[in-house]
Structure formats: structure tokens, C-alpha cells
Amino acid sequence: MKLASLKSGRDGKLVVVSRDLTRAVDAGFIASTLQSALDDWAKTAPALDALSQQLNAGECAGTFDFDPKACAAPLPRAYHWADGSAYVTHVELVRKARGADLPESFWSDPLVYMGASDAFIGPRDDIPVQSEDWGIDFEAEVVVITDDVPAGISSEQARDHIMLIGLVNDVSLRNLIPGELGKQFGFYQSKPWTSFSPVLATPDELGDAWDGARLHLPLRASLNGKLIGSPNAGVDMTFDFPTLIAHCAKSRSLMAGTVIGSGTVSNVGSADGSCCLAEVRCLETIRDGEPKTPFMSFGDRVEIEMRDSDGSPLFGAIDQVVTRYYPPGSQAQ
């Protein structure tokens, strides 16, 4: 099944969406919000799945056109957002561009940071940023949503805790990153908003493309209508999702509704392009000595989507414009 949250209050309104993303039906009689569904997943998932089957069979009353513009993030706010950097080739490239070696341990010990789970935005929402000087970038990623995960489980056990899969744009402020990395306390101001695909899908919707640990399809990222990259998310993912989940749960349990991200999808050699501008700039720096692609400006549009082998959209598109934000009391307000 595919699930979305229409904008409504702080937690949205749960709907089931048809496989082809054209029709939807209110799921409020099963669970009013996606978080409440995940809080009681063993009970709600079968009911949601039955509704999904009716919807896809055209046997459902009260359906309506599905409009991604009406969507909040599927979890409009969450209790835990852990973002990995699972494509180590990306990290290696970034370091190479600034002349730094990659510690050997980065190939065996996952990099994960805690993200802002109270700053999720919808697939068609603007991205409000105060200053272009901050180095506005997108990062196209795959995410999974877990149920309750006990502390100390193995990667093998973690496989059973992946309930939903989707895409995000992990908005990054590149020029704020070096200072924050230098302080060693992780990203904070440099990772403001995270945008989600219109729908999340259960693993069974993805067929052979999902092997229980990785999603084997190209992830497409475009800027102002021009494809920046379409690397395959199943290739060169050093740490698969079960490994990331087990890493995150090493010393404490994870709450149902935890969002675990892959980090920027990246393939060795970047033959199919990149899923963020930082990587494009690193490749330019390595090749030409300096980057020539600028970061995003106000008015720039980023699109992120994934299609199945038939070309059908799986999760719907993230499609957003960067806008200038004026803080309270500033001149433009």
C-alpha cells in the first residue's frame, strides 16, 4: 500500500493512495494520522492494506483525486530522524576535493547524524531560507520508516522493522557545514528542513527492486528542469538499511515512526550524475581545480523522484522552489 498525509493541523490526515498515485481515500476510520497508525501498526496495517486493495480494485466508495500539492510530509512531524551517509563513495569524493583522506573506519562504521524531525515539510512546499550566502543545496535520499525497534538488535533482526519506504530532500546549507563539523557536535543549523515524497510505500509495493535491505532503482534529481543525476540507489550503498537501523539502535530503542535516511545517493565514478550540488562541485574541483556550479538561488526549483522499471512514478515527485525567508521584525515584514 501507499500512504500519504493531507495537510490538516499539525499531524495531517491519513489517506491511502492508489498504486498509480491518481486516487486516494480517507483512512481516518482506521487511524487519523500516520503516527497513530504506526503506534499500533500490527492492528492498523492489515486494515490499511485491505483498504488499499479495495482502492486499487476500484471497489472503494468515497475516493477522490490525489493531489500532491495538498500533501504534508507523510509524517508531518516525527520523534526521530536519523540520517546516514551510507554511500561512502560520496564522503570519499567530498574529502578528496578538499585534499583530506578518508579514515579506513568509514568503510566499516556507519556515519549517522540526528536530524530535525520537527522540521519536515511537504513535497510541494517552498523551501524558506534567509540567505543565499548559506550555500543552499538539496540532497536526494531514500528513507525507511521503522516500527518500534528494541535496543541492541542485529542487522538481520532489523530487516523485520522496515515498515515503509520513501524519498526525501535533505536540504543542506553547505557554507554552514565546515564550522559545525569543526565543533564535532554534528550538523545543526546546516540541516534545516527535510522534504518528503508525497507517499510512502510498503516494501511489497516495490517488487524485486526492494531486496529487503536496499532499493535498486535510479533516484532522479533535477534542478530547474535539468537532470543533475540519476544514480542507482541499490549500487555502492556501503551500509544497507538494516545495518543503519542496528547501528542506530545499539544503545537504546527506536520509537515507531523513526525515519532512517540513506544519505545522498551516489555511485562510484558518478557516471549517472549526482544527487546533490556539493558532489557536482567536488567533481569539478577535482577535475578543474575549482567548482563552477553554484549552489541554489531564490527561485530555483528542485525535483526528486524515483520511477519503477516501467517508468511509473513510485512515490510521487518532490518538487520545490527555494524562497527567501524574512525573520520576524526584519525589514520585509
Add this chain to the structure above:
Amino acid sequence: MKLASLKSGRDGKLVVVSRDLTRAVDAGFIASTLQSALDDWAKTAPALDALSQQLNAGECAGTFDFDPKACAAPLPRAYHWADGSAYVTHVELVRKARGADLPESFWSDPLVYMGASDAFIGPRDDIPVQSEDWGIDFEAEVVVITDDVPAGISSEQARDHIMLIGLVNDVSLRNLIPGELGKQFGFYQSKPWTSFSPVLATPDELGDAWDGARLHLPLRASLNGKLIGSPNAGVDMTFDFPTLIAHCAKSRSLMAGTVIGSGTVSNVGSADGSCCLAEVRCLETIRDGEPKTPFMSFGDRVEIEMRDSDGSPLFGAIDQVVTRYYPPGSQAQ
């Protein structure tokens, strides 16, 4: 007013607690949970305050004995937990013990990391940890809870966004920290659980001890009944709470119910002792060349509390025992 959440489901059951922490009354007719109260604070706060006044005047029906053992964390799960390291003297000491300089910028640019807001535990809950080798420590801190904070506000504006104040034990696994700091992505496995005081209080409950930005009272931390420290939380706090809030909100808004922590309370010279064992060990290292105080063992008990100038407890005591945790499928299960 003083608010607590009795254990019930995932989000607890909101109660108003008397000033002397002896009596409580169900606040469910105003808001069923503290998060739902914070989601609509302008409306719920006056009603909760009226109930608090009735309770303190002994004019309230349906009151019952307040039992801290029945408490979850006041927010049993939250959308955002940002923990500062606002007492820079503590950071300086830790660095001095390992022979590292403190960057000058640490005195002007706040250190903040994103904590695990889905791993909050109650004031009398056990602290489950798998291995003593991880270096189990407590950190006694002051926290504030915000309402919705717009992005880009000033420190001065941030003063109006502090709704509630309380204490936490930021459980830390010291031996996992060096590896995580080395990766620069911030704390993750090394910061598993955060325990909260039984109640949170509104600023007006704290009288002159709260100046709108800092809480001027000693914070007492004890291990197995022996006082480890009682530094004054209002002294040597380099970055006050409004400054921390403005730092956190620089590039995005903060959701109502955001928890902002002070970091380990610490005074220059540590004359009144320390609020974590790491600081005790650093002082020993600087004095004797090596630490002699061990980290916590299974069975150790940590108590954290703050009393007003009359000696009355303000938030109730955090009082917890470290227990051994066995992951699923391990021998002891």
C-alpha cells in the same frame, strides 16, 4: 504551575501538580497530554493555570497523592531535543584533561547537538545499558520547553518562547564518545536515554531564581547517596537559554514542545563539585595525572534535584538505578 505526565500509553496523561509536589489533579478535560497542551498553549495554559491555583488553594475536587514513581517524562516523547554545552568552563576542563586547547570561538558560538527525543524516560525509571564498558555517566542539566519558535528570531525575542523549565539526566556513554566525535557527525550511540524530573514548572513558579534567561540555584547530583556536586546553574552559564534558542532557530522554526538543554552545569574551579563523573575524572587527571573515580556500574543509583532557597524541592527528584540490559535473542532472555 507545575505539570507532570503519569504513565499511560505512549504520551502519558497530563496532570497539574501542587507547588509542594504532594497533590495532583487530572488535567485531561483541558488537554489529554502535555504535547497537546503545548500545541495549543495560548488556550490551554490559562486553563491549566486556573486549575493549578484551585489545587494550591485546596479548592479542587478529585485530587490525589502525587507519586513521582508513576511519572513518565513530562513529554514522554518529543519532536525535538537540542542539548547545548552552555557552561563552556566544563568543555574547557574536559579538553584541558586531554591536553587539547579550547578554540576561542567556543566562547562566542554555542555548542549544540541534536539529542534522542524518542528516548525520554521517567524520573524513577531504571537506566538500561548493555555494557559497563561503555563508560556509563550521568549529566545533570537544566532544560526549558518552548512553544512554536519562528526561524531567525533574536535572543531578545527568544525570551518570550520559554514556557516550562525542568531538569534532566542526559545519560552519556563516555567510552563511545571519542569515536563519535572523531567522525564529526555528533553524538549518537553515546547519548542513549534522557531522564526528566517528575514535573516541569512555568517560569513564575521559580520567583527571583529565574531571571528570564538563567536559573540561579544549585543543581544537586548524588551517586549512591553521596553528593557529587551542587554547582549553581546561574553561574558561569556562558550561553543563556534565549541565546541557545536563537542559535537553534537560526535556519528553521522550532516546533512547540522543543526541549533545549543547558548541558552539564559547571562552575569555574568546581568548588561545589561536579554534575557528571567525567568532570570529576578530568579534575583528577589534571591534579594526579589519571582519573580514580570510575564510571557507573550496574546497580549504581543517581539522584538529581534542585531546591529553592527555602530548601523545598522545585521539580522533584530524578532518582534512578543503572541496570543491565539484555538485547533480544541474547543469553539472558
